[in-house]
Amino acid sequence: MRIAVVQTSPQFGQVEANVTAALIAMESVRADLYVLPELFNTGYNFATTDEVEKLAEPSEGPTYDAIAKFAQRNSCYVVYGFAEKADRIYNSSSLIGPQGLVGLFRKVHLFYREHLFFAPGNLGFPVFDLPFGKVGMMICFDWIYPESARTLALRGAQLIAHPSNLVLPHCPDAMVTRCLENRVFAATANRVGRENRGGVDLSYIGKSEIVSPRGEILKRLENEEAVGIVEVHLAQALNKHINEFNNLLSDRREEAYTTG
Amino acid sequence: MRIAVVQTSPQFGQVEANVTAALIAMESVRADLYVLPELFNTGYNFATTDEVEKLAEPSEGPTYDAIAKFAQRNSCYVVYGFAEKADRIYNSSSLIGPQGLVGLFRKVHLFYREHLFFAPGNLGFPVFDLPFGKVGMMICFDWIYPESARTLALRGAQLIAHPSNLVLPHCPDAMVTRCLENRVFAATANRVGRENRGGVDLSYIGKSEIVSPRGEILKRLENEEAVGIVEVHLAQALNKHINEFNNLLSDRREEAYTTG
DSSP states (O other): OEEEEEEOOOOTTOHHHHHHHHHHHHHTSOOSEEEOOTTTTTOSOOOSHHHHHHHOBOTTSHHHHHHHHHHHHHTOEEEEEEEEESSSEEEEEEEEETTEEEEEEEOSSOOTTHHHHOBOOOSOOOEEEETTEEEEEOOGGGGGOHHHHHHHHHTTOSEEEEEOOOOSSSHHHHHHHHHHHHTOEEEEEOOOSEEEETTEEEEOOOOOEEEOTTOOEEEEOOSSSEEEEEEOOGGGGGOOBSSSSOBTTTTOOGGGOOOO | OEEEEEEOOOOTTOHHHHHHHHHHHHHTSOOSEEEOOTTTTTOSOOOSHHHHHHHOBOTTSHHHHHHHHHHHHHTOEEEEEEEEESSSEEEEEEEEETTEEEEEEEOSSOOTTHHHHOBOOOSOOOEEEETTEEEEEOOGGGGGOHHHHHHHHHTTOSEEEEEOOOOSSSHHHHHHHHHHHHTOEEEEEOOOSEEEETTEEEEOOOOOEEEOTTOOEEEEOOSSSEEEEEEOOGGGGGOOBSSSSOBTTTTOOGGGOOOO
8 A cells, every 4th residue: 555644734723725735746646645744734832812713614624625535536534623513612633435424533642732722532533444454643742652553553554644733853763663662653744834923933843754663754844845655564563573472562561661 | 970881701600710801800990880791700602401490599699799899898789699598490680789798680581491400580670769869670682672761751860780691792782772771871781602502502792882861872892802981970861851842751641551
């Protein structure tokens, strides 16, 4: 299968233009699964709760409509991040397939001022069985909690789709550790550009990447709008044996991890 | 306080010479805590169970005597790895202080052929309260399980002393992730040299290192016998706030990590 990480430069609040720009980038390559950044349609750097309430959409709102059309027309899957209007407002990602909405994830670990604008995710770390393998999602700062990727791997995820808006430098290298320790693939789709709003000046680092279960960086983008595409065999992530004696997941020793 | 990682080149089975070489290296610098490699006194690449039974020592055996004398004379602490003869044989590390044995750790996650020679550790991940801060231990391959460093951090460890015999390239960079995700210091003491025994040819990568809670590599050695020394303030590892909204440990969301 072919995975694409789509590194866009969203303009804050310009939902229609951002979705169009992403679709144009996606049309430029043929993939089975496209991963877009966190909050790719709205931009990230909200200044007020009014803004996020105005820009949030239900999981089957206008952004969904545009992406679902693409997925149907191209018989492919897309993961994208958006501000989800539900009982509360979540920093969410959707997994869309040719038939429509397949799965929803709500960011579990909110970062910094996101605490002002979003409710913490309440769906855990679900995993979805797709024709090419099992896929789970986490969003941006979820990376720093090893429990996120670990939970996904223990639930059978072979690929972690990871919409992001990274401003700090650590995540791209840390995702190598996440893939090694879980023997999974990961596709981190970050954004580029700068948002200086309400006294908070954020620059995004790019470096979207696709990493293999052996910790190989199969593709890492620079800091500019681009699409990275890699062909992978997700079945590789099923084999947790790293030698004849060691199976990475079944060798876990829960009884040794007590903290009480 | 000053931490030293002591990167030696043990000769297989030459316990007295290996201990002497380590002590000479340790005498060359003044530190509050010295960390030596895994199995620093015996060498690593056992070919038979007879060999390991012959070279294993109780936790207060001859190697202990020599190290304890150094710790007493220099009012310092030392962590070193050795084959421990107890009810079974463990791949262990001891923490020695001016008054003698402070703590013992038994490698929880055995790697590869170690399964033939050692019993898995049965002491969990204990943490010890020293004058300069709380210190826990893990040994080599324990690094690949995020649960190891996480358990130590949740138990209050400010510094992870990490005796190692690394043959694969991933650990030094992964320890940056371990420190970032837990906001702890880590001192990985690896060995150098090559052991080609019983048809198993192992070359050790060196790269002993000391990493800060912010993921800074304060010191990383090359692949030769050397001592790396760094002055640190372990109190930095007490602060788990990474900004005004986020506390790395208390923001964990156990209820989201269910896999059932």
